[in-house]
Amino acid sequence: MFNESRTDTMPATEYVQIDPARGSFRVNRKAYADPQTFDAELERVFDRCWLYVGHESELAKPNSYLTRTIARRPLIFSRGADGAYRCFLNICPHRGAQIARERSGTAKSFTCIYHGWSWNNKGEMIHLQGADGFCEKFNSCGEVDLVSVPRIDSYRGLYFISFDPAIMSLSDYLADAKEYIDVIMDQSVADMEVVGGTQEYSIRCNWKGLAENSIDIYHGPGTHPSYIDYLVNASPGVTPDLSTAQGYVRKLSNGHGVAQYYGPWGRPVADWKPPLGEAVREQVEAKAQEVEARLGAERAERVTRQSFNLLIFPNLALLNIHAIAIRSFQPVRPGYMDAFMWMLSPKDDSEEMRSARLNNFLEFLGPGGFATPDDIEALETCQVSYELSSRQELWNEVSKGIPREDNEDWMDEGHMRGFWAQWNRLMSGEAA
Amino acid sequence: MPRIRACREDELSDGGILRLEGNEPIALYRVDGGFYATSDTCTHGQSSLSEEGELDGFAIECGWHFGRFDIRTGAVISSPCIHALRSYPAVVENGEVFVDIGG
Incomplete structure (x- = not known):
C-alpha cells in the first residue's frame, strides 16, 4: 500500500514537494486557503472517508436524536425504538427546509415546518399533508423518505458515517x-x-x-x-x-x-x-x-x-x-x-x-x-x-x-x- | 352505556397519558388528579396523541404539527386542527378507572 511506503518517495504534486537530498517535505500553503481546493477536498476527501458523527452514549435512550453538521452536510443522528442508530440528511425531500431544528431531543417523528410533511425516526414518510393532491404511487419508491447516509458503523462506541457507499469497512479503514x-x-x-x-x-x-x-x-x-x-x-x-x-x-x-x-x-x-x-x-x-x-x-x-x-x-x-x-x-x-x-x-x-x-x-x-x-x-x-x-x-x-x-x-x-x-x-x- | 376498565388509579401518574387499544384507540389522561379520555388519533394528521403528543395543563399538543385539543371536551384549541376529538367520560370506582365508550 502506498501509505505504508516512505513518504520521501512520493511523486511531487502541486501541493506536496519532497526533496530527499535536503530532507525536505513541503506543503503548498494553497492547500489551506484556495477556494477551489476547498471545494475539491469536500468531494475527494470528505466524501471518500469515514467521518466521526457521535458516541453511542449520546443517544442512550431509544427515540433520542441529535443534529450535527458534518463536512457541510446537516444531519440527524437518531436512534429508533428498535435501538438501531441511523443517520439522515436533515433536509426535507420536498423543498429542502431544515427538518429537526433542535440540537438534541426525543422524537418518534420529525415534521417539516414548511409544508408539514412527517417522517418516523427510521426516516420513513408517515404523513403527507394534503395527500389527496398526490398520485397514489407517489413515494412508492421511497423518494420522499428522508435521505439516509449510505454507510454507518461503529467501533467500540464511536459512530462513523460515510457518504461513499463503496468505501471499505470501518474496521479496515481504522486499521x-x-x-x-x-x-x-x-x-x-x-x-x-x-x-x-x-x-x-x-x-x-x-x-x-x-x-x-x-x-x-x-x-x-x-x-x-x-x-x-x-x-x-x-x-x-x-x-x-x-x-x-x-x-x-x-x-x-x-x-x-x-x-x-x-x-x-x-x-x-x-x-x-x-x-x-x-x-x-x-x-x-x-x-x-x-x-x-x-x-x-x-x-x-x-x-x-x-x-x-x-x-x-x-x-x-x-x-x-x-x-x-x-x-x-x-x-x-x-x-x-x-x-x-x-x-x-x-x-x-x-x-x-x-x-x-x-x-x-x-x-x-x-x-x-x-x-x-x-x-x-x-x-x-x-x-x-x-x-x-x-x-x-x-x-x-x-x-x-x-x-x-x-x-x-x-x-x-x-x-x-x-x-x-x-x-x-x-x-x-x-x-x- | 358500555364501559371499559382502563387501569388501576395508581397506574397512571399525574400528567401521564395511557393509550387504550381498540377499534378506535383512546387516550386516557390524568391531570390535577382528574381522569379524562379522548380519541387517541389526531383528527388532522393521524398521529397517536398518547405516543407522540405532549400534555400541557388540559391541552394535548400533537407531536406532528403541533395542533392542540382540550382533553376535557375534545375541542380544538389551535390550528392546524379543525375537527374535535371524541370525548369520553372517565370515572373512578374503588380505585379502578373506567371509560364509557358509548353505544
Whole structure:
C-alpha cells in the first residue's frame, strides 16, 4: 500500500514537494486557503472517508436524536425504538427546509415546518399533508423518505458515517489506529460515556491546521509555556523538563497518525502525580492495580501511564492525555472551521475521579483552557499567511524527523507527513 | 352505556397519558388528579396523541404539527386542527378507572 511506503518517495504534486537530498517535505500553503481546493477536498476527501458523527452514549435512550453538521452536510443522528442508530440528511425531500431544528431531543417523528410533511425516526414518510393532491404511487419508491447516509458503523462506541457507499469497512479503514482506540476503551470494564456538555468554538483557520496541531507535540514547549509554569507552581514535584519524556510519532494507515509519550501531569487513569491532588491519590493507585491485574503489566503501562494524541483521518482527534477528549473539526470555509470537543469517561468512575478528569479537561483543553487559546492564536496567524498564497507561492515545512523516519521521536513530524500523503493521494484522484 | 376498565388509579401518574387499544384507540389522561379520555388519533394528521403528543395543563399538543385539543371536551384549541376529538367520560370506582365508550 502506498501509505505504508516512505513518504520521501512520493511523486511531487502541486501541493506536496519532497526533496530527499535536503530532507525536505513541503506543503503548498494553497492547500489551506484556495477556494477551489476547498471545494475539491469536500468531494475527494470528505466524501471518500469515514467521518466521526457521535458516541453511542449520546443517544442512550431509544427515540433520542441529535443534529450535527458534518463536512457541510446537516444531519440527524437518531436512534429508533428498535435501538438501531441511523443517520439522515436533515433536509426535507420536498423543498429542502431544515427538518429537526433542535440540537438534541426525543422524537418518534420529525415534521417539516414548511409544508408539514412527517417522517418516523427510521426516516420513513408517515404523513403527507394534503395527500389527496398526490398520485397514489407517489413515494412508492421511497423518494420522499428522508435521505439516509449510505454507510454507518461503529467501533467500540464511536459512530462513523460515510457518504461513499463503496468505501471499505470501518474496521479496515481504522486499521492500525484501532490498537490505540482499544487502549482508551480498556480503561475500565464499564462502557464509556460522553460526560457533560460540548466545548464548541470556531477558529479562523483552515480545518487542516487543527488536524496537524492536534497531534503536534513539537509546538508544546514553545506555544504553551504558561501551562508548564502553572503546573510547576501549583504542584511542587512536577518537573518542567520535557526532554526526559520518552515517546514516538507513528504514521498509521489511511492517513491516521499518533504521537505517544509520557506527560508530566498525571492521568486519572491511573497515574497519580501531584497536579491530580491528594484527594484522589488512593483511588488512582487502586485503579492502577485493578488495570494491571486485568490487563497484565505491559498493557497496563500503556493504558495507565502513556498519553497519546491520535488523529483519525481526516477530522477526528482522540486526545488521551489526562482526561480523554474527542475533538472533531468541521470545514466551514477555506479559512474557517468549527471545532467540537466532548469528554469521554468510564461509566463507573467515582465522583472524585470524574471531577479530577473534568478539571483536567477544562484547564488544559478548550476555549477556556491553558492550551487551546494559545493554539488558536498560532493557527489564526498561520492562516493570514496562507491567504497570501493566491499572490505568492509559499510552502509549509513538515520535515522534522526525516533522518530517522523509521524511529521518530515524539516531537517529530512523520505522522503529519502521513496525513499529507493520504490527503494528497485522495486529492490527486489515486484510488482510495 | 358500555364501559371499559382502563387501569388501576395508581397506574397512571399525574400528567401521564395511557393509550387504550381498540377499534378506535383512546387516550386516557390524568391531570390535577382528574381522569379524562379522548380519541387517541389526531383528527388532522393521524398521529397517536398518547405516543407522540405532549400534555400541557388540559391541552394535548400533537407531536406532528403541533395542533392542540382540550382533553376535557375534545375541542380544538389551535390550528392546524379543525375537527374535535371524541370525548369520553372517565370515572373512578374503588380505585379502578373506567371509560364509557358509548353505544
